[in-house]
Amino acid sequence: MKQVPQKDAPLKLNDAGTWIREDVSYEVNEPDAYALEEALRQKEKHSGEVVVITAGPARAQQVLREALAKGADRAIHLEDNAFVGLDAANTARAFAAAIKEEKFDLIFTGLQSDDYGYAQTGVVLAELLGWPHATIIMQIEKTDSGIKVKRELEAGYFQFVDMPLPAVLTIQSGINKLRYATLIGIKQAKNKPMRKVPLAEVQSAIGANMQKIERLYIPQKTKKTEHIEGSPVEIAKKMVDKLRNEVRVL
């Protein structure tokens, strides 16, 4: 799971123009919330344990606390400011290193993050672990030989895929309905285990970033906008003229 700036938060650039200033409000990355919810539902159906993991500074612990309050059993926090600046390949390497002693059957991630939007970390992690993966998942069922998942394809198409376990799935927003944490859940969360993984523990697995943000900026408006004015009928006539002679769709 990942903590990202709130959707409607105004973002300010840092002095170097390479990242945003940290003084914004944060929230859980929306697709990751659906990934957690799906994990909780699978646990309720098939029993087992749900472990949540994030990489980020101390503030990112909030995401894990909320997940524990919703029903996750334990948490792993790769805690360091440096994790914010890792590319997708390095983030996945750090996760792979942090969980190498674990015996997971399924790893869920959101399909992409609302900040970087790489849409890569889950698939890279699968490759590093040597596991199969499937992306943009809308449904998961257990089968005798593993799982059957429903992949969302483009343009309204879907596909069922049978796959063995262990596996990595990237989860689409809207796969389920999110639950709220209960008061008792919030209380219990305080006593649930949270393992802190310092940067030093996974450092040897991480290499130099293979891509670099040279400059971050507010996109320029590139279009010239022409206003169409007049009475409704005049506007309609002018629009049809544009549609015929300039847009050429009539």
Place this chain on the structure above:
Amino acid sequence: MPDTILVIVEQREGKLNRVSWETLTAAQGLAAETGWTLEAAVAGSGVASLANEVAGKKVTKVYAIESPKLEPYTADAFAAGLKQVIASKSPKVVLMPHTYQVRDFVPKLATAMGRAVISDCVGYKKDGGKLLFTRQMFQGKLAADVSFTGDAPWFVTFQNGAFRGDQVQAGSAAAPVETVNVEIADGVIRNKPQEVFKEAKQAVDLTQAEIIVSVGRGIKEQKNIELAKQLAEALGGELAASRPICDSGWLPMDRQIGSSGQTVAPKLYLALGISGAIQHIVGMKGARTIIAVNKDSEAPIFEIADYAVVGNLFDIVPPLIDEVKKAKTSN
């Protein structure tokens, strides 16, 4: 020898995905700017005719990457097959459209080769000796120029609508097609995909629509959808909506445009009562022409509109339907 740009076009069920031409347009521009050689590839089983179709464009060579195991699509087979070709041809840059299929296999492919992907790019530029790829960050609120700091091959995917597919240049003569048979060992493919299907009967592929009339919160009530529908019909276009309309169930989810819906690049996008939240804009800003009707002159949709009408859509749409019908009958 100059460096090579390799474009991997996408095919679905024996047809080239239209966004492939957009990637090829981007690649032709990049080739012109860098002086690098441009090659293309299509992967599948029995893709010779598709390779020939691509060979008609301005490219130096087309690879038809063949294996019966590339059909149906799996990430395992595509990563294994493409890795063999890329490793032997050693391109500097590998370009692909940022489709769901590419998203499914390219991070795996790049990782298997120890390389990185700059994904979902909307442009490129040369800055001194450095090649930069522009991508949106924070859901389009910011843009970033990103460089590769590792070794080639560099993998790049381009967002649907970032380039104009109809601007792809034809070649003066057909480019040679080289068939590359790739070996995919037993056991490589772990997933078993079933048939592709459509969920809803009326499921519509808005990505192929040339004209889209789209409604947002400004439509106010479900019964008013009919007005937009009449306009879409008069124009011969498809009806679409922003997320809140589909969440309310006023239109089915398969008509939703935006980050959680479809990404479209029609000739005309007519936005009625859409304010233009970034989640919506990322799905339609690639439209050739955007006309926005909104009563709020400050609505962000006007930032990207070619034509702006500040006014009440309920006043403007009825006469517009009449005028469009008149124009059609006089044709």
